[in-house]
Amino acid sequence: MIPVAAIGHYEDWWVQILKAIVIFAIALQLLPAVIIMERKLMGRMQMRYGPNRVGPFGALQPMAEIIKFAVKQDMRPRTAVELLYVLAPAISIITAVSAFAIVPFGDTVDIFGGEVGLYGIDVSIGVLYVFAFGAIAFYGLMLGGWASGSKYSFLGAMRSAAQLISYEVSQGLALVGVLMTAGTLSLTEIVDHQQGMWFIVPQLVGFIVFLVAGFAETNRAPFDLPEADAELVQGYMTEYGGTKMVAFLFAEYLNMLTVSLLAVTFFLGGWHLPFGIDPPTWVDPLVVLGKLYFFVFFFIWVRATLPRLRYDQLMSLGWKVLLPLATVNALVTAIVLVVVDNS
């Protein structure tokens, strides 16, 4: 059998299964924390409290909402295509969790009597893997919108697809600079390259383009056109309710976490701390989580601040501003790299 990709650090099969379970658990545990954080922060930024009735300081609010969704009547339109209608949210959430698998939370550590990497798997095609699953995630939305058998869902799905595809181009191009500088597609090696200096310094333009495109990719304000809760119907999830809609929402929040984690990995030096601070290995995941929460805070902050873009503004920003910027950034990086190498 020809291997699809080289694996940086080989582990036993049972370690891999264990790690998969841990990653799934951690990813789904981060979600309620992010949801309550978003609602509390949004509240405070709008000079109100946010949820504060369920549990201490409203901390159990996500729990209450999930229970509420879970006990809802499960129904679908008569025109829906049943199999795809059920499959679409599953595709969304599976791809969202899958992208988590290769994000490194730290280097290898000694547990279970062997070296275990603090990541799902370290493949030599890490970046491609992330974008591949990002592309499959589109099927979740598009199938969901189409299989609902409703014209509003279908229009919403088309709207989302157009947006996501345009911004994926800039997002990918924004990373080219980083990949050229690091000379690898493996995420752990990219992080190792940032030991001395985080890539945010030489790749500031790439970072900004990646972040803005990330906002659009994850359907977050100010680019939340796919479901624009205030003025359009809920987009591709118009006909969804109950746990299926929760799956879509969870996938969306997971995507936000993934984009934040990727930004941390590619631009903010992963588990490295600046100024030569080198904490013990067990602190590494906490460092990554701290940086992750900084980004989550930024996402929420922007959502509380900026109004939604008009659709043509969204498109022209993606194609006329971000794409040229990312291309020029990649070009300049390439030229600088060649010049530095030859001198």
Added chain:
Amino acid sequence: MSPYDPGPDVVEVVRAPEPGGAGGAYRAFGETLRGLKTTFARLREKPSTIQYPEEKVPVYPRFRGRHRLHRFEDTGLEKCVGCSLCAAACPVDCIRVVAAENTPEHRISAGERYAAVYEINLSRCIFCGYCEVACPFDAITMGHDYEMSDYNRSDLIFTKEMLLAEPLDRTPLRAEGE
């Protein structure tokens, strides 16, 4: 000079700069940062929410809440003499008064007659206060209570006993100068 001189009232129109271009991008970026600063500054401020069932906004002395009927403090007799002027003044017809004669053995009010039945249908009442204005004896006044929700419409028809009873102190009254 134009044929019509508008004088010193003329104000020059201030227009926003043209969108687009490098200047536009710079301004958009700057304004985004300004917006982010504005929302971030709100984090340090206390929310202006009033946690309603626990905290209540004090009402003003002239607040028109649920009606009250009054008695004379010294004799304990009802002030209402059953004249039905309140019912006549009521624009939504929510007051029902049935008068009866006072007798020396059975004296309820200070006048010749008293209200045998006095009902206010609070689900119709619009809290205009005309009844209070119409009453010649200040027998009916608007109280401060505004928490009147109930599960049943018939429970919102308040009888004389309910209106005469001392209301629960549920709503704070605004202090002098507050």
